[in-house]
Every structure is written in C-alpha cells, then in structure tokens.
Amino acid sequence: MTVALKTALINPSQRAGVIAVMTAACVSTNYLLVGVVNVKLMDLIVFVSGFIFGPSVGASVGILTWLVYGTLNPYGFSLPILAATCVGESLYGVVGGLLERRTDGNSYAADGGSLWFVNARFAIIGFLLTFVYDLYTNIVSGIVAGIPIVVALISGIPFAIAHELSNAVFFFVGASLLVKAIGRLLQGR
C-alpha cells in the first residue's frame, strides 16, 4: 500500500490531529532555531505534510504555523508580511501534495542506490520552492517597507542564499526519511 492510498483513509478528526501535530512541530522547531536566521525545518515539515496528507493539509500547516510564529515573532509583527508568508508557506504544502498526486508517491519511496537520486530531486524541489518563496516575500517586504523592489531583493540575497541552501540540504537529508517514517506510522508499524 502506498503512502498516498493509506493517507486517504484518515478521517476528519485524524486530519485535524495531523494538522495540529505537524503545526506544533513547525512552531517548536522555528523557536528552537530562532537565532539562526532563515534556517528552519518548517519548510520541510510543511512540504512533507502536503506530500503525505494532501495539499489542503500541507497548506493548513503552513498557514497555521505562520499565524503563530508570525504573530509571536522576536523580529516583530507586520500584518501584510504575515499574510505574504502565510501564502508563501502554504506553497510548500500545496506543491508537496500535488507532487505526490502526480507521481503517486511510489517514485519517492525508493531505497538503495536510487535513494540518492530521490533525495537529490527533493533537494532541487526544496531549493526552487524556497527561491519562489524568497522572491515573493522579499518583493512584498519591499513594498511594505516602501523601499525599491530591486533594493529589497539585493539586500535580501544573503538571507535568501542561507534559506535556499539550507533547505536544499534539509530536503536532501530529511524529506524521504520523513515520508518513510510517517508512512510507517500510518501503516501501524
């Protein structure tokens, strides 16, 4: 039984529970890594949530995480930026869900020699998703702060590099591991 087929069996209450647990994981790891700017496990967890439980669950985890972390944020609160990050973060979950549907999950449940290739694909997806996320949130931040968009993009480059490279590493190392681990949990192993 693939992960995708198994997850289709969870009922609404289980679904709510899954969203709560994954959101809690995101929020707690965010605060854990609060001192390391733009290096977070949240994106990976949101992506895997979408991959395993579907786009709506992934998007919900992303939005709820930012509603907590963006409101109680040591770097300050801004409603427009919060809205942008909620939308941007949900992208990870939605793409994760769509990707699983498109590939039926099986091609990502590899092991052995092809695992490297699977992980590399996750890393590429993580990198590109983060690139889109950073581009989008930096543009919104520039508009909100009233600075030229080019300046906002250039000044955000060091943070974007850290974000995209760290996510590529996290997706490479963690995505297939998480998918497998959660899949086994769902199968009651």
Added chain:
Amino acid sequence: MMGGSKLWMWVAAAFLCTTIASSYAAVNYYSQSESYRRDYQALLEDLEYLTIFIHMKIDYGNGTVVWHNSTRVPLNSTLLTATRVVSSVEYVTFDYGTLVTGINGVGGDPDTFWLWHYWDPEEEKWEYGPVGSDRWMLHDGDIVAWIYTSF
C-alpha cells in the same frame, strides 16, 4: 527506472538551482564591492579636507636624487613633518629651530649639511629655506627639496 527525458529535466532543474545560487552570489558580491567602493570614495573625499599634496625632492649629494611626488601629508604639516612621512630623519633641536642631520641614514660627513629649498613658482627657481624645517608650513602643491650640500 526513470526515462531519459525526465532525467534530463531533473539535470536541467539542478543546473537551474546552481545558476540561481551563483547569480545570487555574484549579485551579492557585486553589491558589496560597490558598497565598499562608495565608502572608499567618501573616505577619500573626507581625506581631501584633512590632507594636502606636496612634491619633495631628496638629493643625497652622490648622484642619487629621489622625488616623492604627490605625497599626501596632513594639513598644517611642516617641512620636517612631511620629510618624516617619506623618510627616516635624524635631527637635533636648538632654540632657533631644528637641524636635520641625517635622511635615510645619510649624513654626518664633515662640512656637509642637509639644506632645504623651496621652489618659487613666480621666480621659477629654487630658493634657500629661510627658517628651520620645523617652522616652514607647507601648502597644497608646494615643491620642496632636501640637498646634501658640502662646503
């Protein structure tokens, strides 16, 4: 097993990632270098207000003549101060002023002295320094000379 076209799609995606990362790095380093260049220019402009340029000739009397052209020295520098900027100077101080006894290790020979001159732009000739080198204030563009002269 993955088809050939899909494999190349992922390879292309990987190259896209490296292109994005390297472009980011290039823009970032260019932006940083521009920032440093602007800071350097600003510092240089500030320095213009605090320094002057002078031209100094040192004639060691043995055929060796060294020109220190466009030497930047602090504002309100005396000739002695400027000479110490470009060379190692030995001197003694008297009530009437300072006597330079050696420049870059040259000096101390009998009946031979370090004398200084300034270039008079109106007369277009070298003039003997009228005071001790520690009392001659330099101005922007001044041309001065030290000549190891024997009598």
